[in-house]
Amino acid sequence: MSEVRIRDLTELDIDGITRVDERITGRYRPEVWEQRVVYYIRRDADAPKVAEQDGTVVGFMLGEVRGGEFGLDEPTGWIEFFGVDPGARGSGVGRRLTEALLDHFRSRGARITRTMVATRDREIDAFLRAMGFKPAPLTALEKPL
Amino acid sequence: MSEKRLELPREYHEAVLHWQRHSFPDYPKLAEVWDRYFPRDEPFCLCAKVADGMSDVIEIGDLIGEPKATKPADLRPEAARILLGQIRAQASTEFGSIQQHTGTFQRASDPQDQAWVLRVMAEELRHGYQMIHLLTSTDWSPVTDTTPADMVEEILSMQTGSHVLAAFNLEFDSFTDNVVFAAFIDRVGKYQLTMQKVSSYAPYATSMPPMLKEEAFHLAAGVVPLRRWVEAAARGDALVGMDAIRKACTKWFCRGLEMFGDDRPDSHGGEDSVRLGLKDMTNRQAQDAYIAEVGQMLDDLNERYVRAKRPDLSRDDAAALYERVKQGRSGEGGVEWTDLLRLPDRRFFRRRGDGAFQMWGFDGERFDDPEKCIAHVASHLPEAYRASVDVRHWADMLRNVHSGEVALKDAIKSMPRLARVGGPCPCSRSVRWVSV
Numbered sequence: 001m002s003e004v005r006i007r008d009l010t011e012l013d014i015d016g017i018t019r020v021d022e023r024i025t026g027r028y029r030p031e032v033w034e035q036r037v038v039y040y041i042r043r044d045a046d047a048p049k050v051a052e053q054d055g056t057v058v059g060f061m062l063g064e065v066r067g068g069e070f071g072l073d074e075p076t077g078w079i080e081f082f083g084v085d086p087g088a089r090g091s092g093v094g095r096r097l098t099e100a101l102l103d104h105f106r107s108r109g110a111r112i113t114r115t116m117v118a119t120r121d122r123e124i125d126a127f128l129r130a131m132g133f134k135p136a137p138l139t140a141l142e143k144p145l
Numbered sequence: 146m147s148e149k150r151l152e153l154p155r156e157y158h159e160a161v162l163h164w165q166r167h168s169f170p171d172y173p174k175l176a177e178v179w180d181r182y183f184p185r186d187e188p189f190c191l192c193a194k195v196a197d198g199m200s201d202v203i204e205i206g207d208l209i210g211e212p213k214a215t216k217p218a219d220l221r222p223e224a225a226r227i228l229l230g231q232i233r234a235q236a237s238t239e240f241g242s243i244q245q246h247t248g249t250f251q252r253a254s255d256p257q258d259q260a261w262v263l264r265v266m267a268e269e270l271r272h273g274y275q276m277i278h279l280l281t282s283t284d285w286s287p288v289t290d291t292t293p294a295d296m297v298e299e300i301l302s303m304q305t306g307s308h309v310l311a312a313f314n315l316e317f318d319s320f321t322d323n324v325v326f327a328a329f330i331d332r333v334g335k336y337q338l339t340m341q342k343v344s345s346y347a348p349y350a351t352s353m354p355p356m357l358k359e360e361a362f363h364l365a366a367g368v369v370p371l372r373r374w375v376e377a378a379a380r381g382d383a384l385v386g387m388d389a390i391r392k393a394c395t396k397w398f399c400r401g402l403e404m405f406g407d408d409r410p411d412s413h414g415g416e417d418s419v420r421l422g423l424k425d426m427t428n429r430q431a432q433d434a435y436i437a438e439v440g441q442m443l444d445d446l447n448e449r450y451v452r453a454k455r456p457d458l459s460r461d462d463a464a465a466l467y468e469r470v471k472q473g474r475s476g477e478g479g480v481e482w483t484d485l486l487r488l489p490d491r492r493f494f495r496r497r498g499d500g501a502f503q504m505w506g507f508d509g510e511r512f513d514d515p516e517k518c519i520a521h522v523a524s525h526l527p528e529a530y531r532a533s534v535d536v537r538h539w540a541d542m543l544r545n546v547h548s549g550e551v552a553l554k555d556a557i558k559s560m561p562r563l564a565r566v567g568g569p570c571p572c573s574r575s576v577r578w579v580s581v
Contacts, residue, residue, distance in 0.1 A: 011365035012438070014372070015445040022460055030449060034372060038365045042264075043186060045361035066185075 002054050004093055006100045009048035009060065011041060016050065016057025020085045036081065040064060044108070049100045051084070051093045058088035061097040063115075065108040070138065077105025077113035098131050116140055148355050151193040153274065157281050157297060160579040161191070161274050164301045167571060169243050171250070175260075175267050182260040189267050193278035194355035195348070204343040206422035213347040218287045220346060224421040225288040228346050231423065232279050234309045236300045238334065238404075239273035241313030242266075244305045245326065249317040254384060261366040262323050265331075268359040273300075275352050283348070294579045301570075301578035311496060311535075311560065312400035318529035321385055321393045324374075328367030329397040329439065333404045335360045336431050345422030368442060375446045375486070379453035387450070387484045392527040394486060395507075398439065399494040405432040408491075408498040436491060443486045447471070451480055494522050496539055502546045502556050515547045534561045 014037050018030045040048040040062050051059035061082040067075045079101065084093045105113055114136060117125045152158060165172050175189060203211050214220045220228065243266045250266070253259035277300070281293040289296075306314050312330050317323060338357050344350040374390060377383035406428040407414030414428035426434075444467075451467045452458075455478060458466065466478055474482045490509035492500025504512035507525050512518035519540045523531050530536060538561035545551035551559075570578045 010361065011368045012442055012445060014368070015448060019460060028452065028460065030372065030376075030452075034369045038362070038369055041365050042183065042362040045358045 004051050004053045004058065004088070004091065004096065006049055006051055006096050008046055009037065009040065009050050009062070011037060013037065013050050013057050013060070016052075017060045017083070020057060020060060020083045023085055023087075024083050036062065047101065047104050047108075049097050049104075051088070051097055053088065057085075059084040059093040059097055061094075061101050063101055063105075063113075065105055065110045072114075074112065075108065075110045077102065077108070077110040079113060079115040094127055095131065114138075147197045149195045149197065150190060151195060151278060151282075153193070153278055153281060156294075156579060157277055160297060160301060161270070161277065163570065163572070164240070164578055165270060168240070169247060169266060169270060171247070171263065172267060172270070175263050178256075178260045178263065182257060183264065189264070189271075191267075191271055191274055193275045193352070194271075195351045196354040197351075199347075199351050199354070200343075201347060203345045203422045205425045206345065206420045208345065208422055213345050213350065215347050216283050217285050217346070221421065222288070223417070224345065224423060227418055227421065227423055228344070228349065229285065229288050231341065231418075232276055232349065233296065233300065235337070236273055236276035236280070237303055237309040238313055239269045239276060240300060241303065241305065241308040241310075242269050242326070242330070243273075245313065245315070245317050246323055249320050250323050252320045253323070254320070255370070258320070258324065258366075258370045261362075261370075262327070265327060265363045265366050268363065271359070272356050275356065276300075279348055279352065298577055298579050306561075310400075310404055312397070312404055314560065315396070315400065315530075315535055316533065318527060321389055321527075322397075324367050324370045325390070325393040325397050326367070327363050328371055328442065329394065329401045330404070331360060331363040331367060332439065333401045333435060335364060336435055337404070340424040340426050340431060343422070343425045368446075371446055372449050375450040376453040379450045387486065389527065391486050392525060392530075394443070395489055395494070395525050396527055396530050398488055401435070402432060402491055402499075403495065403497045405429075405435070406498075408432050410499065412498075414498075432491075436488070440488060443488060447485045450485065454480055489525065494526075494539070496542070497557050502539075502543050502553060504543070504547070515544050519543060537561070 014030065014033050017037065018028065018033045021033065022028050044064050047064050048062040049060070050057050059082070061079065063077060063079040065075050065077050067073055069076070082094070082097065102113055115128065115133070117128060153161065179186070179188065201213055203209050203213055217225045217228070246262055246266050250259060250262045253262065277297050280296050285293065285296075305316060308314050317326070335357065338353050338360060342350055342353040342357070344353070371390065374383060374385050375387065378385070378387045402408065408428050410429065415424060415431070416427050418424040419427055448464060448467050451463050452460070455463055455466065466480060470477055470480050470482050471485065476482060489507045490505055492503060492505040492509070493507055495501045495503070504515065504518040506512060506518070506521055512521065523536065526536060538559070542551060542556040542559060546553050546556050
């Protein structure tokens with residue numbers, strides 16, 4: 001197996017991301033990833049990253065720099081979707097994707113990056129903490145409708 | 146990488162807007178649909194964008210490591226001539242594609258697809274504007290006697306039929322062309338822009354990153370509707386079927402290959418541009434990568450088709466079924482090889498470069514009878530396109546080359562001419578696009 005390569009996302013990664021998502025969640029959702037991929041490509045095509053090994057997508061991380069949400073005026077790099085193929089975990093793919101995306105956020109003027117994790121997603125929480133993320137002085141609120 | 150935004154001098158800015166009013170009258174609709182289809186995206190800007198932070202030394206070729214040129218006079222004369230040709234050809238493609246899209250984009254059956262194409266057209270207008278900025282913001286007199294105003298005039302006067310490259314002289318026959326064009330021809334554009342990112346002419350190199358970011362969306366505006374169409378085709382409720390998509394792919398793929406320049410294996414096409422630091426790949430190298438990439442695109446589309454056709458199969462089983470059908474060229478489990486999308490041989494239906502006016506079949510088979518070859522080629526093309534002057538011209542030239550009436554080099558130089566072959570602004574109050 002060749003080394004994992006981190007590169008910018010393209011429209012031809014939709015199938016690969018759909019496959020990774022299907023391997024993680026068990027759901028085949030191509031139309032969901034088509035909309036998401038197009039969104040990030042049209043917003044800032046240099047931001048979203050994929051990890052590729054032997055021509056196959058084994059991980060992805062989608063996000064962008066925005067400002068003004070939730071009263072947070074400073075440019076913030078938001079990590080919004082990511083996934084690593086279960087067969088490629090433990091080899092630093094997630095770390096390298098995060099580093100690449102955070103480098104991009106810095107180049108866009110962001111000095112902080114934020115994300116949210118569901119309480120039940122302990123594995124993701126542990127990964128992000130290992131990457132240097134800490135609980136933010138923000139509270140996620142919700143109300144059933 | 147941050148970017149600067151620049152506006153053209155007033156006379157050129159006005160000329161582009163004048164052109165837009167004649168050739169892209171739907172442009173104002175983009176602002177109307179922007180918030181619905183592109184919420185929170187930065188508003189469209191008709192301006193030139195220049196990237197900061199790029200290399201200021203030559204990255205490839207004989208002069209690697211030396212400072213990049215900031216004006217044409219700094220370049221070797223040969224490099225300056227090739228560069229000017231690149232910019233004019235690029236400008237022609239940008240304005241030309243808008244003219245092609247305009248004819249059929251209203252026929253989109255999905256409002257989102259239509260809005261996406263409208264944005265693509267506006268961004269092509271911006272790319273054309275960018276090329277005009279390059280032509281008018283510096284002194285080209287060491288390279289050409291033509292004034293900037295006349296260069297711009299020439300570009301804005303071109304119509305479908307008089308553009309530099311054949312792919313921009315074909316009419317669109319339906320909205321299928323808008324989408325397939327974005328997937329195939331904009332992809333060639335991506336290759337050209339990527340190669341030119343290393344250009345030893347700094348103002349050209351710094352123009353590329355902002356264009357490439359927009360081009361990434363253009364490719365998606367082609368691929369994503371195609372993905373939905375093949376799924377609908379598999380479910381049997383498609384308004385556009387696999388046969389129509391496959392034939393449209395053939396129409397544009399063959400012309401797209403010619404946009405790379407002379408691709409004959411022994412032609413050394415593009416080597417001068419690499420040597421002079423204007424590009425980082427030869428024509429054939431870039432074309433090989435392009436063919437591999439569109440091959441992957443069709444594989445993805447076919448796998449989406451198979452998944453929709455056989456929703457009972459797991460991903461791995463569906464992928465295995467697709468591979469068996471593809472390799473065996475057969476049918477299995479309700480999936481027919483003849484239904485799938487596939488590329489023709491690179492020499493098929495060519496009018497320039499490798500295979501031009503030679504009798505190559507779709508799968509690389511040889512013909513020795515021009516009439517049989519023409520019938521075979523026509524059977525792989527869209528019905529509406531078959532009746533066009535473009536196909537007629539190719540068939541006539543093929544016959545004439547093989548009867549010895551026309552030399553191959555003359556056939557390659559010839560281009561079908563449509564009735565509209567350019568000219569001054571059609572506005573009764575003006576005879577030029579550029580009023581200086």
